[in-house]
Amino acid sequence: EDQVTQSPEALRLQEGESSSLNCSYTVSGLRGLFWYRQDPGKGPEFLFTLYSAGEEKEKERLKATLTKKESFLHITAPKPEDSATYLCAVDGNNRLAFGKGNQVVVIP
Amino acid sequence: NAGVTQTPKFQVLKTGQSMTLQCAQDMNHNSMYWYRQDPGMGLRLIYYSASEGTTDKGEVPNGYNVSRLNKREFSLRLESAAPSQTSVYFCASSESRSRSGNTIYFGEGSWLTVV
Numbered sequence: 001e002d003q004v005t006q007s008p009e010a011l012r013l014q015e016g017e018s019s020s021l022n023c024s025y026t027v028s029g030l031r032g033l034f035w036y037r038q039d040p041g042k043g044p045e046f047l048f049t050l051y052s053a054g055e056e057k058e059k060e061r062l063k064a065t066l067t068k069k070e071s072f073l074h075i076t077a078p079k080p081e082d083s084a085t086y087l088c089a090v091d092g093n094n095r096l097a098f099g100k101g102n103q104v105v106v107i108p
Numbered sequence: 109n110a111g112v113t114q115t116p117k118f119q120v121l122k123t124g125q126s127m128t129l130q131c132a133q134d135m136n137h138n139s140m141y142w143y144r145q146d147p148g149m150g151l152r153l154i155y156y157s158a159s160e161g162t163t164d165k166g167e168v169p170n171g172y173n174v175s176r177l178n179k180r181e182f183s184l185r186l187e188s189a190a191p192s193q194t195s196v197y198f199c200a201s202s203e204s205r206s207r208s209g210n211t212i213y214f215g216e217g218s219w220l221t222v223v
Contacts, residue, residue, distance in 0.1 A: 004150065034211065043112075043198050043214035044151070087151070095167075096212070098150030 003027075004090050006099035013078050013106050021073040021102040027092030033071050035064050036087040038101070044087055047073075078106045110134055112215035114199050120221045121189045129184040129218050131199030140182035141166075141200040141212060142174060151198065157182055158205045189222045196220070 005024045013019055025033070032051050036044035048057040050066040057064045061082060063074040073086055085101040112133045121127055133140065142154040143166075153166030157176040171193060173185045182201075186193055197218045202210035 032210075036214075041217075043216045046211055046213060049211050089151075091210075096153070098152075100148065100150050 004088055004097050004099040006086075006088050006102050008102065009100070010103040011105070013075070013104065015079060015106055015108050016077050018074070018076045018078070020075070021086055021104070023071040023073070023088030023090075023099055024069060025071070025088075025090040025097075026069075027090050027097070029092050031091040033066055034089040034091070034096075035062075035071070035073055036089065038085045038087055047086075073102075075104070078104075080106045080108050082106050112199055112201055112213055114197075114215040114218050116218060117216070118219045120223060121186070122223055123189060123191060125189050126185065126187050127189065127220075128186075129197055129199070129220075130181070131183065131215060132181045133199075133201040133213075134180065135201060135203070135213065136179070137201035137203050137213075138179070138205045139202045139210065140176065141202075142172070142182070142184045143198045143200060143214075144168065144195040145198060145217075146195050154184065154197075186220075189220075191222045194220060194222045 003026045007022045035047040038044045048064040053068045055066050061076045065072045083106045085103045087101045088099040115130045140157045143151045145151050152168050155174040157163045163174050175183045199215040200212045202212045204210045
């Protein structure tokens, strides 16, 4: 069965303190790995799609990387507006499996 | 562009009542989805539609029915609501008709409470 595990579940950062979120997965035949940002009371907002090991994508202070077993979402010099829950989803076996999310709070 | 629009945003139902969640997308996407999100769990797929007139069950379809009215609209119906259906419901869409390998775009959510 496809599994997606995100860690840490919750993270508090000082503004400017860089950190990384982890998404570990087990799936046969990866078709894509997706990162979303979700603000309280809102729907998930698409950030990145990664398709193969070694691939990297960047957007402002966020950088997503992918290996054969996990993906990292690096947050560089975060600002309070980066506070959100970050969701990882893995597409394989004709099914999209979501992790439970990484809740990030950035303190000014 | 509005993207994916869901109505209503909030709804309280009594056990046994029925209701329909409406969803429309203006991105000319082929596939549409209904997910539910519960505390401590990842998003779970209820139903999926690859095109007008076609629907497929997802992970948690029991207690729900769907209708793909046309390319833009995909509705979710609860025929006899149960407290276990208290959740946040998200409609989503993607460009491809394929069930995998797509980027999915979500609506803002519908908060449903069944008492």
